[in-house]
Amino acid sequence: MTFRLYDTQTREVRDFVPLEEGRAGVYVCGLTVQSEPHVGHIRSGVAFDVLRRWLTHRGLEVTFIRNVTDIDDKILAKAAEQGRPWYNLAYAMHRELDRAYAALNVAPPTYEPGATGHVPEMVELIERLVERGHAYAADDGSGDVYFDVRSWPSYGELTSQRIDDMEAAQDADPRGKRDPRDFALWKGRKDSEPESASWPSPWGRGRPGWHIECSAMAGKYLGTAFDIHGGGVDLRFPHHENEQAQSRAAGHAFASYWMHNAWITTAGEKMSKSLGNSLTVPAVLQRYRGVELRFYVVAAHYRSHVEFSFEALDEAAQGFRRIENFLDRAGATGDAPAELPEPFVAAMDDDLGTPAAVAVVYDAVREGNRLLASGEDAAALAGQVRAMLDVLGLDPADPAWPGSGSGDDARLTQAVDVLVGGLLEERTRARAEKDFAAADAIRDRLKDAGIEIEDTPTGPKWSIS
RNA sequence: GGUGGGUUGGCCGAGAGGCGAGGCAACGGACUGCAAAUCCGUGUACACGGGUUCAAAUCCCGUACCCACCUCCA
Known part of the structure; x- marks a missing residue:
């Protein structure tokens, strides 16, 4: 039997046939590192980690690329709010995310490219799109470059939508767009933004639009055609639709299969809206x-x-x-x-x-x-x-789990073992003398301390309840 | 308005025409000094109304409710 997977674009379960026998190239959209990761955020990490393990188990050599978006509007806004440099915020949140992944035994990807490290690749791709007539520099002097949605007839193919049925974004000011659905490939620098958040380009200093980074980085690390592209459902549109459009418009075959994981919500709401921070990964892990x-x-x-x-x-x-x-x-x-x-x-x-x-x-x-x-x-x-x-990445004996092995934990366990061992000997003596009241008192005392006793044929055992 | 998804037993959660996934909880039994752990056993579940079929949770039509996305949310 072959591995079959649900492809979002064709909306059916299909046999997985890799482009190159014995190998699989997988690109997963990671997170925008702008805040502490919550439980919902790590679902894609876990889901695609399982995919990767399964492909590997089936004997495929997997190249697994998962990006982080380390520059965008929200990062800039939040950093400004908190009075710290945007790159400091992005880096700190990136490290939080790494910790969360490690705590869940999500293996590090083959490589984790960040947007800021790939500006030249993006500029190159944008230039190509301009040359081919699928992108244009806005003529309003903003320095923005847009993808020309009307120039690409199959736009909407990933999510089976027609351009004319799409609502134009309500908050989007048309700026220099030819069509309100055109999306930014490059954003000219605004005076309100820090100099450090801009890079040189043929259209002046600025920063990349969101979608272009994935097209450029997937191309760089997986080639112009690769097997699987994944991410959360919310990314299907616009992000993935746009990625596919711009990549194919540039002449790349791009992904053969699209996979999307569903959400984890609380109280019927997406987590980003939920109150408080009780659902951040570190909080849950307490x-x-x-x-x-x-x-x-x-x-x-x-x-x-x-x-x-x-x-x-x-x-x-x-x-x-x-x-x-x-x-x-x-x-x-x-x-x-x-x-x-x-x-x-x-x-x-x-x-x-x-x-x-x-x-x-x-x-x-x-x-x-x-x-x-x-x-x-x-x-x-x-x-x-x-x-x-x-x-499934769930082997309790996997040394990859943090805290396993010989750290303080192991020494603590040993210490508790000696202490509990003494009490258990006392209890065994009491039971031998049929003094059950004394025996149960010991068990109750341990239970109050959070330690469960289990009698087995080879003697009593303890564990943390 | 457009596109896609959902509604399954006390709870979580699979399945997608025909023998009751699985788990948690509950109850009964075995084991135990009593427990714990473990095993065995116990459940007329598929939003509603029609239809197709020998057979529908599963397919078709309709209704209700919920959710996601529609240009920088995982």
Whole structure:
């Protein structure tokens, strides 16, 4: 069976056929680094990380490019508001984003290009569009350069819209545009903007428009034709439509497949509108581990809208602990890679069907627990479970998880182990003497401290509840 | 106005013509001194109204409600 994925443009699930056998080029629109990342922001990071892992698992050599937009109106506005240089804000938020990705075990891309580092490439592309008659410099002296939407007959093909049906932006002042739908490739510098936020160009100093960066950077790192382009649903229009139009107008074949992840909302609203900052990734990670948050995201299909709630996250965390528990009990410490169960492969091959894939994980866990309950060996199943989790980026033993390994955490665990161990010995003595009141008192005391006791055939075990 | 998506059991969340995905919670049983963990068992779910079909949550028509995008939101 082949890997099949849903292509936004054709609106159907299609076989994935790479342009070059054995290789896949993937470009994902990353974030504009203007504020702390919230839970919604990291969904595309996780979703496309799963895509990348799956393609890799299928034996493809994946070149994975995910950009960051490090210059735009909002960054300039926010930085001015906060009284700091725009590049300082962008850089600080970029580092926050890196931390969030790392906490969720999202592997770093092959390369993460930023817009400000690729101005010459963008200028080159714009010049080409002007030469070909698909772009023009505004004649109002602004220094702006626009893409000429009417010059490109297939404009609207990605989102199946016709130009005449589109509403012109209400807030867009027509400036030097020939058509209100024309979009900026290059924005002439305004006096209100810092000198440092402008670059030289044939049209005077200025900065790039939003869409052009992705066309230029995808071209540079993946070539004029590549396999998959991804991003959030909201980017379909205008961003991706414009990217495709300008790239193809420049003579590039561009992406073969378009993938778009759905939103995570709160209270039915997009998160950017939500009050407070309780849903930033760092805030959520104070209450849940990164694996748990990732599991919550992966357990839903990437094209399904998720209504975020702590109750649902709680459930997910609960379920994930059951999986970990099994791994623990089965002693799945080895890293001999196991074969993936066929239903798991089928689920993943079907447009990354992670919900069905997770169900297969649970099936294996239940079966494994059954074996353990009857005193049999479950190591083989545990190996399978770990192999499946690994593909989903959820293997608890993956050293890539922050905090794993021998840091302060490990030393703390050791210290607690010694202290709890003493109490457990006392409890075992009390139980042997049938002094259950004393035994339970110890258990209750530990529970109050957040430590759960579990009696197993090999003696009591403790864990953080 | 245009384009696309959604409405599934107490909750989360899959599926897309025919044997009840899976999880969380709940209840009963086994195990346990009691628990915990684990296993076994327990559920007349598919927004509404028509239609097609031997068979519809799934296809068709209509209705209601919700959501996203329509030129710098993941």
